[in-house]
Amino acid sequence: MNKRKRHVADVAFELFVEKGIGQTSIQEIIEQAKISKGTFYNYFSTKNDCIAEILEDIRYDRSQLRIEVQIGKDKTDRQVLIEQISIVNRINEERKISELFEAILSSNEPDLKNYVLQHRIYETEWVSERMVEVYGEHIRPYSFELSILFLGMLHSLTLLMRVSNNFSSIDKVVDVLLSYVESIIPTMLDKRSNLLNFSEIDFLRSKIEQKVVTLEEILHYAKEIEKESVFTIEQKDLFDAIVSELKRERIRKNVVQALLKPFKESYGQSPMKSQLSTMTYLVWYYLKLI
Helix, strand or coil: CCHHHHHHHHHHHHHHHHHCCCCCCHHHHHHHHCCCHHHHHHHCCCHHHHHHHHHHHHHHHHHHHHHHHHCCCCCCCHHHHHHHHHHHHHHHHHHCHHHHHHHHHCCCCHHHHHHHHHHHHHHHHHHHHHHHHHHCHHHHHHHHHHHHHHHHHHHHHHHHHHHCCCCCCHHHHHHHHHHHHHHHHHHHHHHCCCCCCHHHHHHHHHHCCCCCCCHHHHHHHHHHHHHHCCCCHHHHHHHHHHHHHHCCCCCCHHHHHHHHHHHHHHCCCCCCHHHHHHHHHHHHHHHHHC
16 A cells, blocks of 8 residues: 555544544545545545455554564564564554454444454464464364454453553563463363364354355355255254245344254254354354344
8 A cells, every 4th residue: 555545544544433434424534634536536446445455454564563573583482472462462552453343343334344354363363373383283173262262361351451541561461361371271182172163163264255145145055955955854944944034024133043053953963064054154144244
């Protein structure tokens, strides 16, 4: 992104954080950035396109910072991981990136919400892979879940520290939270169990490269499953009830959500488990967007 385009994006960023996505107009961005309307549209086709480029720049900047920290150092060094996480967290705080994400999630823009989901999955994937490098290949089956636990603690703690004006060193916070994760690893290895199964993780990974799922896609997928599946009576009743609800003019989210859990439990031994699992998560994800 060139210098002038970056300036426009920075102005837009500040307005989105201050006023919210829906409350910020392109005209306000133009006025604040002191550019013409033609210049804005030369850079961005829509307001959402502007936000998408801002998010892409954030991801690129994070990646570059982490690479710079690791140059010439041992990737298995725990301290390097602490530095990489800490420097990105400091940038997040300085640039109010968390506030931008919150503004997007509060908007009525499914595509933008999907961009935030992409960022969070990429972040989780990065931490997961770095944990494997630091703690060893034997934790890989549990690394994604461990990274979720770590990032969840980090997000909640930094939010509380921000509200309470606690200025503890972020390096110390990351160090302590990693020690908590390290105490969990032996238990997970010993019990050989985790809360997330591979189909759930694969679904999340597959979504980061896709556009927002549509109702038409879900219904088409359900139609293809119905052609191939041999359902039990219970499975067929639940399947038909879910599809019927999705076809209503006004979808009753609470009804569909109540049907998803028993439906998921019913296909545990089904030869179509993978496809039915994918459909379940597509429906769950769609409900989150509407």
